[in-house]
Amino acid sequence: MPAMTKPLPGRRDDGLAQALAGCAAGDAACLRRLYDGLAPQMTGVAIRLLRRRELAEDVVHDTFVRIWEKAALFDPERGEARTWMFAILRNRALDVLRGEGRTDLVDDFEPMGMTDESVDAEAAVTALSEAGALRRCLGRLQPVQRSVVVLAYTRGLSHGELAGRLGVPLGTVKSWMRRSLLALRECMA
Amino acid sequence: MIRQEDDALAGELVIGLLDEAERARCEARIARDPDFAARVEHWRHRFAELDATARPEHPAQDLWARIAATVAQERPAAEATVVPFAAPPAARRPLWDNLPLWRGVGLGAMAAALVLAVGLGLMVRTAGRTPVLVAVLLSDQNRPAAVVNAFADGRTELVPLEALSAPEGKSLQVWTLWDRSRGPVSVGLLNALRSLDLNVEHLPRTATDQLFEVTLEPAGGSPTGRPTGPILMKGNASRTL
Numbered sequence: 001m002p003a004m005t006k007p008l009p010g011r012r013d014d015g016l017a018q019a020l021a022g023c024a025a026g027d028a029a030c031l032r033r034l035y036d037g038l039a040p041q042m043t044g045v046a047i048r049l050l051r052r053r054e055l056a057e058d059v060v061h062d063t064f065v066r067i068w069e070k071a072a073l074f075d076p077e078r079g080e081a082r083t084w085m086f087a088i089l090r091n092r093a094l095d096v097l098r099g100e101g102r103t104d105l106v107d108d109f110e111p112m113g114m115t116d117e118s119v120d121a122e123a124a125v126t127a128l129s130e131a132g133a134l135r136r137c138l139g140r141l142q143p144v145q146r147s148v149v150v151l152a153y154t155r156g157l158s159h160g161e162l163a164g165r166l167g168v169p170l171g172t173v174k175s176w177m178r179r180s181l182l183a184l185r186e187c188m189a
Numbered sequence: 190m191i192r193q194e195d196d197a198l199a200g201e202l203v204i205g206l207l208d209e210a211e212r213a214r215c216e217a218r219i220a221r222d223p224d225f226a227a228r229v230e231h232w233r234h235r236f237a238e239l240d241a242t243a244r245p246e247h248p249a250q251d252l253w254a255r256i257a258a259t260v261a262q263e264r265p266a267a268e269a270t271v272v273p274f275a276a277p278p279a280a281r282r283p284l285w286d287n288l289p290l291w292r293g294v295g296l297g298a299m300a301a302a303l304v305l306a307v308g309l310g311l312m313v314r315t316a317g318r319t320p321v322l323v324a325v326l327l328s329d330q331n332r333p334a335a336v337v338n339a340f341a342d343g344r345t346e347l348v349p350l351e352a353l354s355a356p357e358g359k360s361l362q363v364w365t366l367w368d369r370s371r372g373p374v375s376v377g378l379l380n381a382l383r384s385l386d387l388n389v390e391h392l393p394r395t396a397t398d399q400l401f402e403v404t405l406e407p408a409g410g411s412p413t414g415r416p417t418g419p420i421l422m423k424g425n426a427s428r429t430l
Binding site for chain 1: 212230234237252253292293
């Protein structure tokens with residue numbers, strides 16, 4: 001699949017890879033540059049996942065510390081600097097979401113109910129760029145199959161949580177998810 | 190088929206649906222399997238569009254200082270993982286020439302200065318804002334329902350701790366009592382508990398043990414000028430340390 005290894009168009013790097021190389025060489029000013037450029041968006045993503053500002057800021061803190069520590073491992077041949085750094089953020093946020101703070105956070109979810117979350121999911125889809133492949137391809141899915149993908153990604157809901165919210169068996173959610181992913185993959189190839 | 194399996198697995202990894210063990214296996218595979226790594230990167234790139242829909246939020250002012258402080262502390266470990274080309278062994282390198290070290294020291298000093306500056310600013314700000322007397326008003330179930338703060342300049346405020354609204358046709362009235370012979374004096378009237386500067390200008394300066402209470406009265410306040418309805422909360426002022 002040679003098409004997949006080609007860099008994908010439509011996204012500027014904004015010198016992020018260069019700043020990462022600076023971090024790898026021990027230049028803290030480069031970390032500051034990354035922070036200035038990415039911290040607000042990262043904080044927004046982390047708040048959407050964790051629903052608590054303090055937790056989200058702790059996650060952003062840990063993310064930049066890891067970026068600093070692992071900058072030398074980033075390989076621009078294999079991926080984009082931005083996605084590499086956001087993957088660190090998301091992994092850290094999911095660790096927190098699935099880890100100790102969990103019971104605490106679930107309380108926060110309860111009063112919202114599934115309807116609100118479906119609205120959240122649809123709002124996120126509507127906010128996607130009209131021109132983007134993701135918007136076009138999500139639009140081809142059944143609404144409920146679209147919701148499971150978007151809620152899992154934006155809110156960090158697990159298969160089990162999605163099954164609970166939607167009132168369907170776990171196996172059903174898993175097969176919806178799989179079918180959605182394969183349909184998306186096909187559509188975005 | 191295998192490609193489909195890999196695509197679905199890579200997608201689940203990127204969405205965040207895998208458990209810890211599955212995730213670790215995938216991370217290991219990314220390191221040694223460029224084809225799988227490319228599938229993962231493809232998903233990350235596509236789903237990044239959803240990350241862009243989160244509303245950006247400015248993090249707290251001190252977050253960068255916290256990051257800089259952590260990084261400055263960890264610097265020796267981070268240095269060890271980076272092997273510069275043809276660098277002389279670290280032990281033989283003169284300390285003065287160790288740019289990363291001095292940058293670290295400088296960064297640490299900067300962070301410390303920032304923390305001091307913020308701390309000092311807070312101290313100066315709070316000095317004028319610390320109440321000299323505080324009364325915690327307890328409800329009949331002994332729950333703190335509001336706080337009265339009296340400041341050095343005489344200003345006295347009520348700060349609610351619980352939401353409380355008067356029913357239709359009723360008001361909440363705030364009273365204070367410092368002299369039994371004079372009796373309670375009304376210092377505030379409201380329909381729902383909210384932060385309120387109390388009307389104490391013409392009264393003697395608030396003193397230790399002075400009583401504050403909130404009663405339920407007819408709309409517009411007690412017709413007699415004395416509390417007539419049930420006491421909703423009350424407390425005595427204590428001097429702060």
